[in-house]
Amino acid sequence: MSAKATSAKATSARSGNATEQLYALIANEEDARVCKDIPEEACREVPRNFFLILASNVLTKLGDLLISPKTVLAWLLSAVGAPALVAWLVPIRESGSMVPQMVIAAWVRRKPVRKWFWTLGSVGQAVSVVAMAGSIWFFEGYVAGGGLVAALVAFSLARGFCSVSMKDVQGKCIPKTRRGRLSGLATTIGGTATVVLTALLFWDRGDPGVGFYTVLLLLAASLWIIAGILFATIQEHEGETDGGDNAIREAFNSLSLLRDDAPFRHFVITRALLLCSALAAPYFVVLAQKEADSDWLLGVFLLASSLASSVSASFWGWMADTSSRRVMIRGASMASAVCLLVGLIALVAGERTGTIWFYPAAFFVLSIAHAGVRLGRKTYLIDMAGGNKRTDYTAVSNTVIGVLLLVTGGFTALISLISDVAVIITLGLMGLAGAISAVRLREVTSD
Incomplete structure (x- = not known):
């Protein structure tokens, strides 16, 4: 063997050792290769795959910030x-990636290696964001707006591929008791980076022109491209497959899980009730605007959301590796408590509380609770099933929740005709029901 080849091999070994040592530090154990629920050959690749999935998640979280439907x-x-057309942004962004997932999953589960679906979805999101940039740069009026919304539809569909395949790849490559901290660490790093980007890009910039936002969209597209390239290098071993001639028929057949699988049905009901933590947030912002209509408040809420993710996600992630069920209970209880507290104070004292910081502070607590709810239910879903069942669980759950999100959004819109406070109290009671439902879920982390 030549001296050059020997040197390259030694460098590769040192890099591998450094990766394993860092993984062992994060995993907080002497044997970084402890494995639960994955085969031995996959266990050997865990440290490297852990950081590849982590990096891909962080990059896409940053991209999400740069094309936020609620702001940008x-x-x-x-x-x-x-x-x-503004009213269509959030429903398309959220539900567009969820509703078709049963059909997507019927296709995905036929393939023994599924990382390529995530890579395809990431590249698809990048192309969609480039189309958004082109729409606002070359056109004006409703032609530009229609192009942006059409690109957002394509973006959401591409995101559906990532959502279905991510949980399956993570379930095959990362062992139980390590999945929660992976998600938590990604959210923490992404939240911290979001704080920095918010300050650099949006703070005290006045009124940026279309050129600034075009560059911003192109930057976001590049993040998805890099994430897709990194994800493609994951060492994923072949998993279970099954066939079927018609993806749509298979998709509707998988709905029988809601009828036949009682634990899964209970989880979907619980997850539906836990939508309260996401749906309540905009109404906190609405009440804050009534308190003081200041431009800088938007920056405060962006920072509150980012800081909440960065300070709490890793904490929730480590807890989820012990019991994702208890994380859902605590997150739902916290969300319910802050909603009911804000609602009752606004009901008694009036929507103007007299202090400009009340609603941003409550929003910060709600964001911490939402991070726990979101991370807990993701980890729970990954842990509760293996093989193709995990893919089916993800697809059916997301499709049903996507539909319920539209229904619940319409319901809260009707209640808001009475008052915004009534919406917050209703969602607080919904969160309380979700916490009670989560108490009755079975433990899956230690199975």
């Missing part, structure tokens, strides 16, 4: 002269 895309539609 909403501003862009107003800037190009299509404000009437």
